[in-house]
Structures are given as C-alpha cells and as structure tokens.
Amino acid sequence: MDTFIQQLINGLTLGCVYAVVALGYTMVYGIIQLINFAHGEVVMIGAMVAYTVLTMLAASGLPPVFIVALAVFAAVPVCMAVGYSMERVAYRPLRRAPRLAPLITAIGISMILQHVALIIWSRNNLSFPQLIPLTTYHLGSSETSATITNVQVGIILTSIAMMAALLALVYKTRMGIAMRATSQNPQVAGLMGININQVISFTFMVGAALGAIAGVMVGTYYGIANYTMGFILGLKAFSAAVLGGIGNLGGAVLGGILIGLIEAFGAGYMGDLTNVCFLNSFLPGFANLCESNANGSLFGSNYKDVYAFIVLILVLVFKPSGLLGERVGDRA
Amino acid sequence: MSLLSLANVQVAYGGIQAVKGISLHVDAGELVTLIGANGAGKSTTLKAISGLHHAGAGDIRYDGQDIRTLPSFEIARRGLVLVPEGRGVFPALTIEENLAMGAYSRTDRDGIAADIEEKFALFPRLKERAKQTAGTLSGGEQQMLAISRALMAKPKLLLLDEPSMGLAPIMVQKIFEVVKEVAKRGVTILLIEQNARLALSISHRGYVMDGGLITLEGESKSLLDDPKVREAYLGETA
Numbered sequence: 364m365d366t367f368i369q370q371l372i373n374g375l376t377l378g379c380v381y382a383v384v385a386l387g388y389t390m391v392y393g394i395i396q397l398i399n400f401a402h403g404e405v406v407m408i409g410a411m412v413a414y415t416v417l418t419m420l421a422a423s424g425l426p427p428v429f430i431v432a433l434a435v436f437a438a439v440p441v442c443m444a445v446g447y448s449m450e451r452v453a454y455r456p457l458r459r460a461p462r463l464a465p466l467i468t469a470i471g472i473s474m475i476l477q478h479v480a481l482i483i484w485s486r487n488n489l490s491f492p493q494l495i496p497l498t499t500y501h502l503g504s505s506e507t508s509a510t511i512t513n514v515q516v517g518i519i520l521t522s523i524a525m526m527a528a529l530l531a532l533v534y535k536t537r538m539g540i541a542m543r544a545t546s547q548n549p550q551v552a553g554l555m556g557i558n559i560n561q562v563i564s565f566t567f568m569v570g571a572a573l574g575a576i577a578g579v580m581v582g583t584y585y586g587i588a589n590y591t592m593g594f595i596l597g598l599k600a601f602s603a604a605v606l607g608g609i610g611n612l613g614g615a616v617l618g619g620i621l622i623g624l625i626e627a628f629g630a631g632y633m634g635d636l637t638n639v640c641f642l643n644s645f646l647p648g649f650a651n652l653c654e655s656n657a658n659g660s661l662f663g664s665n666y667k668d669v670y671a672f673i674v675l676i677l678v679l680v681f682k683p684s685g686l687l688g689e690r691v692g693d694r695a
Numbered sequence: 696m697s698l699l700s701l702a703n704v705q706v707a708y709g710g711i712q713a714v715k716g717i718s719l720h721v722d723a724g725e726l727v728t729l730i731g732a733n734g735a736g737k738s739t740t741l742k743a744i745s746g747l748h749h750a751g752a753g754d755i756r757y758d759g760q761d762i763r764t765l766p767s768f769e770i771a772r773r774g775l776v777l778v779p780e781g782r783g784v785f786p787a788l789t790i791e792e793n794l795a796m797g798a799y800s801r802t803d804r805d806g807i808a809a810d811i812e813e814k815f816a817l818f819p820r821l822k823e824r825a826k827q828t829a830g831t832l833s834g835g836e837q838q839m840l841a842i843s844r845a846l847m848a849k850p851k852l853l854l855l856d857e858p859s860m861g862l863a864p865i866m867v868q869k870i871f872e873v874v875k876e877v878a879k880r881g882v883t884i885l886l887i888e889q890n891a892r893l894a895l896s897i898s899h900r901g902y903v904m905d906g907g908l909i910t911l912e913g914e915s916k917s918l919l920d921d922p923k924v925r926e927a928y929l930g931e932t933a
Contacts, residue, residue, distance in 0.1 A: 537795070544785045544796050550747060551783035556771035556800035556848065 368502060368509035370631035371624070376515045376584065378623020379522035383577040384600035385607070385615035386529060387570030393610040394546045394566045396462070397454060400469040403597015404476035405445055405571045409438040409578025410588040411484050417492050427494040431583070438575040445476070446571025447564055455560070473594075480590040489588045518580045525573060526616055532569070533612060542566055546610075595668060599626075602675035608688020617686060622671050630667035637661035696759065698723045698852055698883050699744070699775070704753030704763075706736070706743045713739040715907035716753065721852065721885050726878040728886045728894040728915065730928055731904035737887045738780055740904070741854050744885075745777035746770040757852065772800040774851035778858065782841040786830030790821050793829050793840055797847030807847070814843040817873075835866035842873060846882070853877065855886045859893070871897055891928035895919045903928070 384406055391399045413434035420430045449472050457465040498513045533539035545552040545562045552559050581596065582588045603622040607614025635641065639659045643649035652659060678685060697720035706714040714736040721727045731737050743750040744757075746767035755763040757775050771777075785793055794814060798807045815822035818839045824832065829840055838858055845853060855874065859867040867890065875897050878884050888894035895901050895915040903911035903924060911924065918924050 537799070540788065540792050540795060541799060543788060543792075547785045547787055548783060550767075551779060551785070552796070553767035554745060554747070554771055554777050554779060554783070555796045555844075556768050557796070558766075558768045 365503070365507055365509050366631055370627040372502075372509060372511050372515060373631075374624035374627030375620065376518050376623070377627060378620035379519050380577050380580050380584070380619075381596075381600045381603045381623050382616045382619025383522050383525055383573050383580075384596065385603040385619040386526070386612060387574045388597075388601050388604040389607070389609055389612060389615040390542075390566050390570045392604070393612075394542060394563055395454070395458070397465050398469065398601065398609075399449075399454075399567075399570075400466070400597065400601075401449055401472040401476055402570065402574060403593035403595075403600065404473050404480070405442050405574040405593070406578040406581065406596055406600075407480060407588070407590065407593030408445055408476065409442045409575030410582035410592065411480055411489075411578075411590070412438040412441045412575075413579040413582055414484070414489050414491060414588050417494060421492040421494060430494055431579075435576060435579050438579055439572050442571040442575035442578070443568040446567040446574075450564055450567040455563075473597075477590055477593070484588075484590060486590065491582050491586045491588065493586065495583075514583055518584060521576065521580065525576060529569070529573065530612065538562070538565065599668075599671040602671040602678075605685055606674055606678050608685025611685070611687045614685055614687035622674060625670045625674060626667050629670040630664035633666060634660040634663045697721060697756075698758060699885065700754075700756050701740075701744070702754040702756075704740070704743060704750045704755060706739050706748065706750045708739065708748070713907055714743065714750070717904070717907075717909045719902050719909060719912070721883060723851075723883055724881065725900065726874075726884045726886065726898045728888060728898040728901045729904055730888055730891040730894055730901060732928075733889065735904040736907040737904055738856055741777060741856050741885075741887055744770075745775065745854060747777070747779075771848065774849065775854070776845045776848045776850035776852070777854040778841045778845045778856060780856040780860065782834075782837045784829040784832070784837050784840050784844070787828055789826050789828055790832075790840060791825045793844050794821075794847050797844035800848060810847055810849075814846065818843060835862050835869065838862065838866070838870055839873070842870075842877070846877065850882060852883045852885065855884060857887055857889060859888060859890050867893070891924070892919070895924075 384402070387402045387405070388399065391397055391402070416434040416437045417430060420433065423430070453468050453472050454465050457468060495513070499510045502509045502511060533542060541552065541557045541562050542565070544555065545557060545559050549559045552562070581592070599622060600619065603618035604615045605618070606621060607616070607618030637660045639649045639661070640653040640657050643653040700720040702718045703716045704714060704718070705712065705716050717740065729737050729740065739748065742748040744755060746762070746765055746769070750763055753763070754761065758773065762770050762775070785796065788796065791811065794811050795807065798810065801807055815825070820836055821840060821843065829837060832840060842858070858870050858874065862870065871893055874884065874886065886894055886898060895918055898915045901913065901915045901918045902909050903918065911918065911921065
C-alpha cells in the first residue's frame with residue numbers, strides 16, 4: 364500500500380509536468396494543425412536559462428524562493444521569444460504548404476535549438492544548485508510510509524494554478540475566444556477583424572511560457588538539465604496530448620496526468636511483476652532462474668521511458684482521436 | 696462619391712480568370728444586388744472586395760481608400776463586413792461568443808453588451824439559445840446569427856453572399872425581411888443572390904453578372920421588366 368501511494372504521488376508530480384507541456388503541443392495543434400516537435404526544446408531552454416540564473420545567484424545570499432522566482436521570470440520571456448521566433452521565421456512562411464513541410468521543419472527547428480543549447484551550455488549534465496532545502500513529509504505514522512516533498516507539492520500546486528489560468532484565458536477572455544474562433548475557421552475569424560497572425564503568435568508564446576515553467580520544474584525536480592532533455596520529455600508530453608485527444612485542452616491535462624501515473628506505476632511495479640520467481644509460479648521455464656537469483660527481474664524501473672510510447676501506440680491503433688478528442692469532428 | 700467602387704477588377708483563381716474586369720459602385724444608403732448564375736463570378740467578386748482573395752488587377756476603393764491589397768481583418772476593421780457563403784458561424788463557440796467575435800474590433804464594452812441585447816430582441820430564438828454552441832442551430836438560425844454577428848461590428852457596408860442558400864422558403868422570406876430592415880436602418884448593403892426575383896424586389900439597383908463580366912445594370916424595377924433578365928434569371932419564357 365505504501366508503494367502504491369508513493370507511486371501515486373510521484374506519478375501525479377510527473378503527470379502535472381507532462382500536462383503543462385502537453386498543453387503547449389495541443390494549443391498549437393488546435394490553432395494551426397501543426398505538431399510542433401520543437402516544443403520539447405523550448406522546455407529544455409527554460410530549464411537551461413533557469414540553471415544559469417540559479418548558479419549565478421546561488422551565492423548571492425538572496426532568499427532562495429526569490430532566486431527561483433527570478434529564474435522563472437528569466438526563463439519565461441526567453442522561451443516566449445523562442446516560441447514567437449520559430450513561428451514567425453519557420454512556420455508562418457509554410458502556412459499554406461502541404462502539412463508535411465512544416466512538420467519536417469519542426470523537427471529541424473528542434474535540432475537547431477538542441478545544438479544552440481549545446482554551444483551555449485555545453486554537452487555536460489548540469490546539476491541544479493539545491494537552493495531550497497528538500498523537506499520530506501511522511502503521509503503515515505510509520506517510517507516506511509509514503510512521502511511527499513516540498514518540491515513535489517510546489518510542482519503540483521504551480522501546475523494546477525497554470526492550468527486554471529490557461530482555461531480562464533481561453534474560455535473567458537476576448538483573446539481566448541479569438542483563439543478558439545481562429546482554430547475553428549481562420550478565414551471567417553479574419554472577416555471579424557481578428558488579426559489571425561497575431562492570435563497564432565500569441566498562442567505560440569503562451570505555450571512557450573507554460574513550457575518555460577515546466578522546464579524550471581523538471582530541472583528542480585530531477586536536479587539536472589541537459590541539452591537533450593527536451594527530446595524524451597517532449598515526446599512523452601506529445602503522447603499525453605494524443606492520449607487526451609490532440610487539440611483538446613482538457614484532454615492534454617488528463618493525458619498528461621495519466622501518462623505520469625502510468626510511468627510511475629510502471630516503474631514501481633514492473634520489477635515485481637517480472638520477478639523470475641513470480642513468473643515461475645505460473646509460467647514454465649523460470650525454475651532455474653528463480654533458484655539461481657530469487658530477486659532477479661526481467662525488467663526494472665529503467666524501462667520507465669517505454670510506457671508512454673506503448674500508450675501512444677495503443678491509442679493510435681484503437682482510438683486515434685484520443686480520450687476526449689471530438690475536436691476533429693466538430694470542425695465545420 | 697460612392698462608398699464602394701470597383702474599376703476593371705480582375706480576379707484569378709489558380710490560373711483561371713474568374714472575374715474578367717468588372718466595374719460597379721455602391722453609394723451610401725443603397726441596397727444593391729448582384730445576380731447571376733452559378734459560377735458567374737459573384738462570390739469571387741465579394742471575396743476580392745473583402746480581402747479573402749486578392750484581385751490581381753483593377754481598383755477597389757472603399758470610403759475613398761484603395762483596399763485591394765489589404766488583409767481581410769484590416770478591411771473588416773474599417774466597417775466593410777462580409778457575411779460569407781455558407782454562413783461561417785463558429786460551430787463550437789456559443790451564440791453569445793459568436794456575437795462577441797462580431798464586435799472584435801470594438802472596444803466599448805457597454806455598447807457591445809447593449810448591442811447583443813438588441814440582436815436578441817430582434818431574434819428571440821438566439822436569446823433562448825445564447826449559451827448553446829452555434830453548431831446546434833438550424834441553417835436558418837445560423838444565418839440569423841451570421842447576419843447579427845456581422846451587424847455587431849456596426850458596419851458601414853454589409854456584403855451578403857447568398858443568404859438564402861440551402862434554406863426553406865419560409866426561412867428565405869424571413870431572411871429577406873431582415874435584410875430589408877437592416878437596410879432601412881441605414882446600413883449600405885451589397886447583396887449577392889441566385890434568387891434573382893427576391894433580390895431585385897427588395898433592392899434599389901442591380902447588376903447582372905455572367906461569365907466573369909457584368910452584362911447588365913440598372914434600376915431593380917427595370918431589370919425585373921427586362922426580357923433578357925426575365926428569360927435567363929427569373930425562369931420565364933420570353
């Protein structure tokens with residue numbers, strides 16, 4: 364039971380990060396039907412900028428929370444500028460091109476950003492300075508009960524606040540309604556006096572801002588950043604967006620949290636489930652292995668990156684529109 | 696001076712010359728109709744005026760300014776608003792949100808709210824369904840919404856592209872009454888219709904388009920009596 368609760372907490376934390384990144388994919392897809400594969404790199408740049416600010420100010424004696432806030436305030440505008448520029452320079456000229464062209468361009472942008480980051484921040488794993496002392500809270504009376512850290516609480520609360528802010532933006536503001544109008548019919552949106560280029564730029568910048576904060580959260584959570592970190596993270600968030608139904612905001616949140624949970628539970632239980640003695644109890648052929656190494660497992664938690672992609676494949680085979688994805692159908 | 700004037704406007708669609716050099720004008724306060732068969736170039740003309748598809752040559756002047764190469768949102772912000780063919784409501788936005796989008800270029804919050812109420816008074820059906828998505832409306836109701844939405848921009852010139860298309864006869868009557876009412880309130884209208892009789896019966900002047908050219912023009916009354924129009928567009932044998 365303790366393991367279960369622990370993996371639930373880990374999964375939720377991870378899932379919140381995936382959800383925030385997945386929102387960036389789904390917003391851009393919703394408005395111009397482009398899968399922006401460079402979005403993962405925006406998250407990476409957010410983490411890198413935060414790393415630079417944190418290391419620069421670590422010894423400054425400023426309050427830790429203030430330094431982290433400064434890191435966020437530095438990462439967000441940088442990422443927004445990156446998001447704006449990639450749309451303006453790379454995707455806008457291809458607005459009327461066949462869909463494959465911007466998709467391949469997105470992969471190209473992703474590689475360019477990775478290598479720019481490699482030049483600026485080196486190829487090494489950069490470890491985040493531990494500014495905020497990690498506090499661990501037990502969720503039970505015993506020493507072995509599940510724990511939650513202050514960083515995890517911070518990530519979950521920040522994510523929920525950002526998702527709520529985004530939903531309010533999209534559903535309650537004039538700009539948000541214009542975003543939805545543009546996604547449904549850009550031509551008619553133009554006839555209403557909506558400058559759709561401005562709306563599309565805005566969408567990229569909002570997605571990038573979310574990505575920047577996700578990058579800071581990931582860096583703080585794992586304590587490490589690397590110029591390739593956006594790749595796997597981006598693919599997992601993309602899987603989450605597809606699982607929820609790409610183009611659907613609620614779907615991205617649901618998909619992100621599910622992928623986070625699946626990954627955590629997969630990592631937590633796969634070792635037990637593929638334990639050779641456990642398998643021996645109902646499958647033939649494991650007797651020798653069980654005798655020689657009773658604690659041996661076929662798969663361990665190092666397979667954690669696999670689950671998101673298994674889910675992606677299953678969704679694409681059995682329900683390509685995703686869990687909440689009716690957006691494809693409601694386009695007039 | 697005319698509110699809108701076209702001189703020798705040519706529009707090409709993928710190498711095909713759909714509009715081959717037309718001239719027309721709409722004066723402030725007028726209700727002018729452009730009739731013609733399917734494929735005559737009527738819709739293309741409206742697309743060129745509203746900036747959805749730019750004319751390759753010629754002169755399009757609105758309110759004294761050349762608007763031929765302006766993007767559609769700039770043209771809309773100047774008060775020239777098109778209700779597109781097929782209505783073009785935003786199906787997943789609510790009726791209220793659709794109307795709010797019509798007023799996108801306005802910033803007077805109170806005025807917008809009052810105008811939405813005014814549209815609801817005009818079309819009680821829309822008020823009943825204010826919180827429903829526009830995709831759930833019938834074709835006629837969607838047309839009412841599309842016209843209301845365009846009026847939210849307080850247009851000086853309203854372009855209507857086939858407002859009767861695909862609607863039941865009773866709905867067509869209603870829509871035309873609305874168009875007449877809007878014109879009476881001082882909005883200048885350029886109306887495109889395949890239903891030539893109805894269009895000519897409510898308009899001041901008319902143009903007849905055929906094969907990308909304007910072949911006839913005049914007072915609507917005289918066009919209704921013109922033997923060529925009667926034969927070709929009103930389904931009567933000479």
